[in-house]
Amino acid sequence: MSTILELEQIQKYYGNEGNITKAVKDISFEVEGGEFLGVMGASGSGKTTLLNCISTIDTVSAGHIRLEGTDITEMNPKLLARFRRENLGFVFQDFNLLDTLTISENIALALAINKVPAKEVEERILEMARRLNISDILNKYPYQVSGGQKQRCACARALINNPKLLLADEPTGALDSHSAQMLLSTMQRINEQLGATIIMVTHDAFTASYASRILFLQDGEIFTELYKGSDSRGAFFDKIINVLTMIGGGQSHVC
C-alpha cells in the first residue's frame, strides 16, 4: 500500500504571546491507503485538534500535512473548500445532520455540492443506503430516527463521494452500545470491502479495537502506537487497555 497521508512535525498553539497553550506539540506520522487508524488519548491530549487540522477545519501553527503529496497547509480557503468536498468525508459525534432535510436529502446534499449529475443521485443514495442498512428511513427527518441510524446516515453522507479519507471524531460518543457496535461493524466493512482509509478519534477502548493501528496521544505528543497485526479483536482490546493503564496510571501518577 502507498502512503496516502503524511504529517510532518505538526504543531498547533492557541492563545497569544503571554499565554500560549500547546494543543499539538510535534507530531509526525504516515497513513497508508486503506488503513483504519485509531487515535486515542485522554481528554485534552490533542486528538480532536489533530483531526481538525487534518480535516482542514482548523489550521496548523507549524508543520505540513500532505494528502497524496498535496500540501494542504498552504492552500487558500477556496481551494481548501474544494479539497474538502472532493477528498474528505466526515463523521462527527453529534452527527451534524441538517434538521431541515430528510435522511435521503442529507446524503443527496453532499452529492449535489460535488456537482454530481441529478440522474445519478438517487441511484447512488439507494445503493449506499442498502450498504449501510438505512433504506427504510430515507424519507424520514433526522428527529424521527434513532441516534445509530443518524450516525449511519452521517457515514453514508461522508462516504457517498468516495472520499480518499474518512475522518471520524468520536463517532460512537452519542450512541448506545448496540448502535455503537453496529456502526463500528459498518465502518470496518467499509474499510475492508471498499478499501476506504479511515482515521477515527476515540477515547473508548472498545471502539478503538476495530482499528488496525492505534496512535496514543498524551499532552499533544505521540506516546506510543499499537498495531493489530494478526491479533483477534479481543487480544487487541486487551493490549489497548494495557497501554491506557500505562498512560493514565503510570508510576509518576501514583507518587
Next chain:
Amino acid sequence: MYAKLVLKNAKRSVKEYLVYLVTMTICVTLFYSFLSISSRYYHPDVGSEYNFRILGRGMKYAICAVTLLLLFLIRYVNHYMLRSRQKEFALQAVMGMEQKTIGRIFFAETFIMGICAIAAGIFFGVFGSQFITAMVLTSYEKSYRISWTLFPDTVLLTIGFFVLSFIVVGLFNLRTVRKIKIIDMLSADKKNEPSLKKSRWMPTVIILYELSAAGMLANGIQTMYYYFDRRFAIPVHIMFWGNILLPAAMLLWSVGWLIAIWAGRKKCDHKQAVANQAGSGTDGQKNSFSTLITGLLVCSILNAFCAASMPGMQNKYYLSFGTGINNQYMMSVLVDLLFLICAVIYLANSFIIAWKEKSPEHRYHGQNLFFYGQITTKLSTTNKTMTLICATLAMAIFLFMIAPVLIGWAGGYLDVRSKYDVQIFSRYNNVYEEENLPRDDYEFVADYLAENGVETAYDITFDLYLPRSEDFHKRIKYDFPVVAISLSDYNVIRQMLGYEQISLEENEFTTQWQTIATEDERDDFLKTHGEISTDAGKLTLAKRNCYTEAMGETLYNSYTDAVLVFPDSVCRKLLPVMRNRYIITTDKISYEKAYELEELFVSVYPENTESGVAYGIGLSTLQINRTKADMFVLQAVMLYGAVILMVICLTILSLQQLLDAGHYRYRFAVLRKLGVEEKDVEHLILKQLGVWFGLPVIVAILVSAVIATYFIQSVSAQISAYIGFGTLMMQILVTGGVLVLLLLCYFISTWILFKSSVGE
C-alpha cells in the same frame, strides 16, 4: 452583583436586538416629532388668520392611538427574547436564584434597552420636529426658519407613554417567568414549533371564508333581483353573474372536497392505517387540503376581480347602486384579498415542496436542497405570522398610496370651496310656499365687517332663479332643477374671481359647471338642452356653451353640477328661489373675527328656520383653518401609521431570521464542513433573505395595488377634478420610493447582521 448581571445582559442583548432597538428609536423619534406640534410651547409663525390649537389637539390623540400598535411589537420581541433565554433562566433557577428575581433581572435589562431607545429617540426627535414644522408651515404656505427647542411637555409625554408600555409588557413577562416550570425551561429549545398541518389556522380561515362566501352569494342574488336589467352590456352581465356564480363555486368546491375525502376515507380505511404508519397518510391529507385551498384561491381571485369591477362598471355604464351595495362589494373584495394572502402564503410552502419533488435536476443542483429546506421549514412554522405580516404590510402600503389622494382631494376641494372671503348662501329644499323664499340682503354682515375695520373689495348680492316656476315643487334627489343666474350677476362674480367677462345675445343662454362634473356629464346635458323653455319664453344655447372655472359650490342648486346663465331681461320674469351674497375683502379676516362673525350669523339665521329656508355662511379663514388642520392631522396620522406598521413588519421579518441565528450558524457550519465555499454560503444567505423579505413584500404590494386601484377607480371623478392623475402618480412614485428605501435599509442591515452571526 445583580446590577452587574443586568448591565452585562443588556449589553449583550443590544447586539442581538439591534434591529429592534433601531426600530424603537425610529418610533420614538416619530412620536416625539409629531407630538411636538401639540406642545404648549410650540408657536410657529402661521399668521393671525390661523388658529394652531385645533391642529395640536387632534394630533395628540391620533398619534397616541396609532402608537399603541407598537405594543404588539414590544410584546412580540419580548416573547421571543424570553423563549430564547429560557435555558439560561433554568440554569440560574437550578443554581438557586428565585424565579421572581430572574424575572426582575430580565425586566430590568429589557427596560434599560427601552430607556436607551427613548433617550436616542428624543434626541433624534428634536431634529425630526424641525422636519414636521417645515411640513406644517408648508401646508400653511409660510416660509420656514430652523429653531432648536426641546418641548418639556412633549418629552414628558413621550417618556410617560413608552415607559408605561414597557412596564405593561414587562409585567406580563415577569408573570410568565414566575409561572413557568424549570423542567420546561430546560427543554425549551428542544421543543419543535407546532407543525403546520396540526395547526388550526388554515381550517379556521377556510370556515370563515366559506361563511362570507355564503354572504356574498346572498348579496349577489339580492343585487341581481333588484338591479339587473337584460338590456345591460355583456361586461355588466358577466359582473352580475360572476358575483353569484363564483361564491357558489367556492361553496360547491368545498362540499365536493368534503364528499371526496369522506368517500376516500371509507374506501381505504384499512389501507390508511398502514399508510399512516409509514408517515404518508398525513402527506396525502396535506396534498388534498392544498387542492381545496388552490380551488378556493382561484375562485377568490376571480371573485375579487368581479366585485372590484363594480365602481368601474358604474362609471362606464351609468349603473346606480346604493352606497350600501357598494360597501358590501368593497367588503367582499377585502375578504377575498385577505383570503388570497392566507392561501398564497400557505401554498407557497406546498408549491416549493411540490416543485422540489417534481424536478430532480433542480433539486440536486448545487445547494438547492439546503436552500429549500431552509425556506420550507421556516415557512411551515411561521405561516400565521407571515400572513399577518403580509396583511399589515399591504395596509401600510395602501395607506402610503391613498394618503396623497385624500390630501390632494381635500386640498383641491378647499381651493374650489373657499373662493370668497365671505360666502352667504340659502337653500329652499324645505320651503313649500313661494312667499317664504329668502329675500334678505344679509346687510348686518357688511356692517360687522365695516365696524371691525375690514375693507371690502367686492360685494355682490344676487338671486338664483328657477327657469320654470312649476319646477319649484320638484324635491326628489335626482330631480332637482338646475337654477339660473342673470348675466350681469354672473359677470360681477367672474370679475371678483379675476375671470374675463362674457356676453350673450338676446334669447341665448350658456352654462357654468362645477369642477367635479365630468366631461361626459357636460356633453350629455348640452346635447339634450340645445333649447330650453322658460317662463319667459324659449332660449337657445349660445355658441360658447359652457364655462368650467371654479366659482364655489354655493352657486349651484342641491344635487346639481351646473347653473344656467340667462340674459337679465329673462331673469326678471323668473321665480327667484335662493339669495346669496359673496364678499371679497382687501385684507384677510383674522381667525377670532371670522369665528365671531360665524357665531353672529348663525344666531340671526339659524340653519333651520320656520319658513324652511336653510341659511349658511362660509368664511374662507375658517374653512382654510379647519380643512388645513384636518388635512394635516390626516396626513400625519396616515403617514405615521404607515411608517409604524411598515417598520413593525420589517422588524419582525428581520428578527425572525436574526434570532434564529443559532440554528443557522450550526446549519451553515455543516455546509462548510461539507466543503461549500464561502462565496456560495454568502450567495445562499442572500437568496434566503431575499425570499424571506420578498415573498410578503410582493404579495403585499399586489394586494395593496388592487385595493388602491379599486379606491382610485371609485373616486376617479374627484381625483381628476382636484388633483390630476399626473400629480397623483408622481406622489405615489415618491411614496413608493420612501417605501423601497425603508425596505432596503432593513434588508441590508439584516443581511449584514445575519452574515456576521452565521460567520465562521
